[in-house]
Amino acid sequence: MFTTKVFIKKTRIGNFLKNVREHYIRDDIFCGVPSCDKCTPVESFLSSIHKNECSSYDFNHYLILDTNVILDQMDVLDEDVIGNVIILHTVLKEVKHRSLPIYKRLHSIIENPSRHFYVFTNDHHKDTYIKQNDGELVNDYNDRSIRKSCLWYMDHLPKEKFIFLSDDVNNRNIALEEGILACSIREYVSHLVNGAALEDKLSRKDYHIDSNTKDVFPPHLTNVELLNGIKEGALYQGTFRASRDNFLEGFVNVESLDDPVIVQGRTGLNRAVDGDFVVVNLFNKEDWISPSEIVLEDDGVAEENIDEVEKKERQLKKSAHKKKGEIKPTGRVVGIIRRKWRQYCGILQGGMDGVYQLFIPADKSIPKIRIETRQAEFLRTQKLIVTIDSWPRHSRYPHGHFVRALGKIGDQNTENEVVLLEHDVPHSQFSEEVLSCLPKLPWIITEEDEQKRVDLRHIDICSVDPPGCTDIDDALHCRPIGEGRLEVGVHIADVSHFIRPGTALDLEAASRATTVYLVNKRIDMVPDLLSSNLCSLRGGEERFAFSCVWEMDENANILNTRFHKSIIRSRSAMTYEEAQMTIDDKTKTDSIAESLRSLNKLAKILKKGRLEKGALVLASPEVKIQMDSETMEPLDVEVKKLFETNSMVEEFMLLANISVAQKILEDFPECAMLRRHPTPPTSNFDPLVKAGRHLGFDIKIESGKQLAKSLDDAVKPDNPYMNTMLRILATRCMLQAVYFASGSLQKDEYFHYGLAVPLYTHFTSPIRRYADIIVHRLLAVTCGSDCTYPDLLDKQKTGNLCQNLNYRNRMAQYAGRASVAFNTHLFFKGKLQDEDGYILYVRKNALQILIPKYGLECTLFLAHKGETSNIFEYNEEDQTQKAGDVVLHSFDPVKVRLSLNSDNIQHEKFVLQLVSPCISGFSVPPLSEIEKMEVVDDKKRKSANDGHKKKNKKRS
Structure with missing residues (x-):
């Protein structure tokens, strides 16, 4: 073995520091090719059997890839048809530096033996290492290193053939001049056997623009212009968020401004896609407007059809208003700093011929x-x-390429996959490495375990959860201990006993961050052996727990708190309804019944105290869908029923979280993981205050306590649901609650606005x-x-972990809602x-209707698309729609006819018609029972016919 060092000295000359670096080069690094008899062989997945079948080269060959081919064409490299690929270490390092997600995808391919990829450490091999020349750009140096390695392979194994794939024309031409076989990835793929389908997956960034092509969007400013503008304060940077209701409107959240910047029309949006980090130019204040109050959808079929967009832009401009108190900063996007493009789920739009097609994303905030x-x-x-590749300014829509098909439209498994992918939910099977971290069955409690824990198996503990719950992570008990005192315990599954820091299981759980609940499926954060078995506090089974135990008086005053790890045996795993029936049944006097009654009594006192301190009682319609166990089709949709026991469990979980937060902050002031709920900016409450004012209520928002009192007082006997709607509206004014590391913020920022507590964390759901x-x-x-261990005490690492947790939790919520929808x-x-x-909102061309029975919020349009209603008269000041003697306000009760329009398979939507109040020329008469039956019978007949067809197909 031969090794040497390349030195660069580190000396100080005046004020300059010269760096020294040691770079080891060796002569014993294996080339990876199986036929080689010159190198000392080590493990390599390159194969002498695999053949890359490309008609341009009538001989077997190995591929060497340029960096940009990997960065741009991973969707092609994912395909099994491409193998025997040599990845140079120089290229691997550059890919990791430029795109971590692409690096991870490449790494998973390299580790798969069936793909035949091999990493050659060219920058440490004595024959392929080269020094960087003075003044040489890094890209040029890397290109030279790659070509040097290609030439070495050709010389090292003259009987083998090597093809260099590069999309850099200059690098490719130099390679050809040096005698290296080289071509572009497009040329190579187009000549592969069955390469036609693979061509669809090529990233296309080299669009040729005809000089006569008319620009659809204005050009972006150069990077130098953007940087100078930001530095001088003339331009602002922030995250772009597209409107879901209006495809010609969006908002840019600028950190230094109190309100988001409104951007409208093609010029305003200027090719920004939801999530992009953009630069905006603010208009003069006299040109600022209020957010639009109309709903606009992109119905365009052909890309060349700009007339329809211009028509809608005129409609939008005409509707723009400058209502006093509602004017917001307005501007236009002048540049993109960082794209947030990702892979999108959706379908192709119908009615288009030829190779160019329009793809409609499932996410309505993303353009076609x-x-x-x-x-x-x-x-x-x-x-x-x-996925999106580019968005040239001459094109109405961004350009992209097909990645893969998920399955047939309408298939439930396909739709679940779409929901998970669209919300970036990790849902692959747990790897063998992760599963190897699990305990072996049968699992038993050892004598050593018993010595380390407090034995609570003699205490009557029970759990209370939703029906069908298998991941039970909390249980409670309450028992008298004399002198008017009660012992109350919250016992939480000790998941951390099974998941040790730094293991593959721990890293996987940290990446997933949360369990995701779909209507008919659960995506676990941890494997089923833990989530539904060893960690689940099932009735009658011994389990490890982490207990928070209080001594309380009968007025729920805490006299003492202690925490310890324990062993418990839950007496019963009850549903909320079963627990409520046990409390209400006075004939039941066993210890569990008495325990539940005491817990319920204490919970009411705790809740009363919280509300008096200003805790908010908000609302959002939670829907429960009953599924057919065989067909998995929804049988019924209803709003979830709540019992006193729901509140009972909630109060003690809140109290445990608060108690634990106080304890961990006391001992870990810099790195405790806490949860805060920021106070919303005053502007967030504008819709709520406006709605309250129209109803004759003064909604005060100066503090959480005032808001809570205002909501409590906003009651109308003739409209009992009105208060619930106000609370739903209040929920939408809130900011997201987030995790944070205690040392990263000032103590006054720890406050949880919704709960009105100075400290809070999450302790009660570790499964x-x-x-x-x-x-x-x-x-x-x-x-x-x-x-402890180092990462636990690292404030920076805890902060980074919190960012992932916040993102994953948000996506899990969205995925759950999408599944329900x-x-x-x-x-x-x-x-x-x-x-x-x-009526939830009154808009200029529509009413937003809330249907409580199903928790639905739908749009009732007041005129056909592109038309102005000649029946309704919109009052912008009062936010009302008037038709004859009928005046429609926010929160007015209505009756509507509900049906589903499936013309657009991608975006099926509910169609509403007004039944009452009766407005001549607009409302429809009530639906008779016969008409209802006819519609249902038609559906049954169609379902039966489909069933017969499937059976006949199986028989044949």
């Missing part, structure tokens, strides 16, 4: 995407994944939330039950029914 495909006929039946596992580890150290649509297919609703 223009792709090139030769398999459009098949892909129109499929849900697809597409489904990774934050709780971290809190358990911190608490275990304070109790002396476990030891899809199944609600399934339930309403073929149905036509009249339902009671309430």
Whole structure:
């Protein structure tokens, strides 16, 4: 073995510091090719059997890739048809530096033996290492290193063939001049066997623009102009958020401004996509406007059809208003600093011929995407994944490419996959490495375990959860201990006992961050052996727990608090309804019944105290969908029923979280993982204050306590649901609650606005939330039950972890809502029914209607698209719509006819018609029972016919 060092000295000359670096080079690094008899062989997945079948080269060959090919064409490299690929270490390092997600995808391919990829450490091999020349750019140096390695392979193994793939024309031409076989990835793929389908997956950034092509958007400023403008304060940077209701409107959240900047029309949006980090130019204040109050959808079919967009832009401009007190900063996007493009789920738009197709993303905030495909006929039946490559200013839509098909449109498994992918939910099977961290069965409690824990198996503990819950992570008990005192315990599954820091299981749980609940599926944060078995506090089974135990008087005053790890045996796993029936049944006098009654009594006192301190009682319609166990089709949709026991469990979970937060902050002032709920900016409450004013209520927002009192006072006997709607509106004014590291903020920023408490954390759900596992580890150290480790005490790493937790939790919420929406649509297919609703918002061309029975919020348009209503008269000042003697206000009760329009398979939507109040020329008569039955019977007949067809197909 031969090794040497390359030195660069580190000396100080005047004020300059010259760096020294040691770079080891060796002569014993294996080339990876199986036929080589010159190198000392080590493990390599390159294969002498695999053949890259490209008609341009009638000989077997190995591929060497340029950096940009990997960065731009990973969707092609993911395909099994490409193998025997040599990845140079120089390239691997550059990919990691420029795109961590692409690096991770590449790394997973390299580790897969069946893909035949090999990493050659060219920058440490004595024959392929080269020094960087003075003044040489890094890109030029890397290109030279890659070509040097290609030439070495050709010389090292003259009987083998090597093809260099590069999309850099200059680098490719130099390679050809040096005698290296080289071509572009497009040229190579187009000549592969079955390469036609693979061509659809090529990233296309080299669009040729005809000089006569008319610009659809204004050009972006150069990077130098953007930087100078930001530095001088003439331009502002922030995150762009597209409106879901109006495809020609968006907002830019600028940190230094109190309100988001409104951007409208093609010039204003200027090719920004939701999530992009952009630069905006503010208009003069006299040109600022209020957010639009109309709903606009992009119905364009052909990319060349700009007339329709211009028509809608005129409609938007005409509707723009400058209502006093509602004017917001207004401007236009002049540049993009960082794109936030990702893979999008959706379908192809119908009615288009040829290779150029329009893709409609499932996310309504994302514009349509223009792709090139030769398999459009098949892909129109499929849900697809597409990614954006570029957005030239001459094109109405961004350009992208097809990644893969997910499955047939309408298939429930496909739709679940779409929901998970669209919300970036990790949902792959747990790897063997992760599963190897699990305890072996049968699992038993050892004598050593018993010595380290407090034995509570003699105490009557029970759990109270929703029906069908298998991941039970909390249980309670309450028992008298004399002198008018009660012992109250919250016992939480000790997940941290099974998930040790730094293991593959721990890293996977940290990445997933949370369990995701869909209507008919659960995506666990941890494997099922833990979530539904060893960590689940099932009735009658011995389990490890982390206990928070208080001594209280009968007025719920806390006299003492202690924390310890324990062993429990839950006496019963009850549902909320069963627990409520046990409390209400006075004939039941067993210890569990008495315990539940005492807990319920204390919970009412605790809740009363919280509300007096200013805690908010908000509302959001939570929907429960009953599924057919065989067909998995939705049978019924209803708003979830709540019992006193729901509140009972909630109060003690809140109290445990508060108690634990105080304890861990006391011992870990710099790195405790806490949860805060920021106070919303005053402007967030504008819709709520405005709605209250129209109803005759003064909603005070100066503090949480004033808001809570205002909401309590806003009651109308003739409209009992009105207060609930106000609370729903108040919920939408709130900011997201977030995790944070205690040392990263000032103590006055720890406050939880919704709960009105100075300190809060999450301790009570470690089976489904990774934050709780971290809190358990911190608490275990304070109790002396476990030891600490470096990452736990690192404020920066805790902060980074919190960012991922906040993102994953938000996406999990959105995924759950999307799953409910899809199944609600399934339930309403073929149905036509009249339902009671309430007006939530009054807009210029529509009413937003809330239907409490199903927790639905739908739009009732007051005129056909593109037309102005000649029946309704909109009063902007009072936010009302008037038709003859009928005046419609926010929160007015209405009856509407509800049906589902499936013309657009991608964005099925509810169609509403007004039944009452009766407005001549607009309202429809009430639906008779016969008409309802006819619609249902039609659906049944269609379902039966489909069933017969499937059976006949199986028989044949």
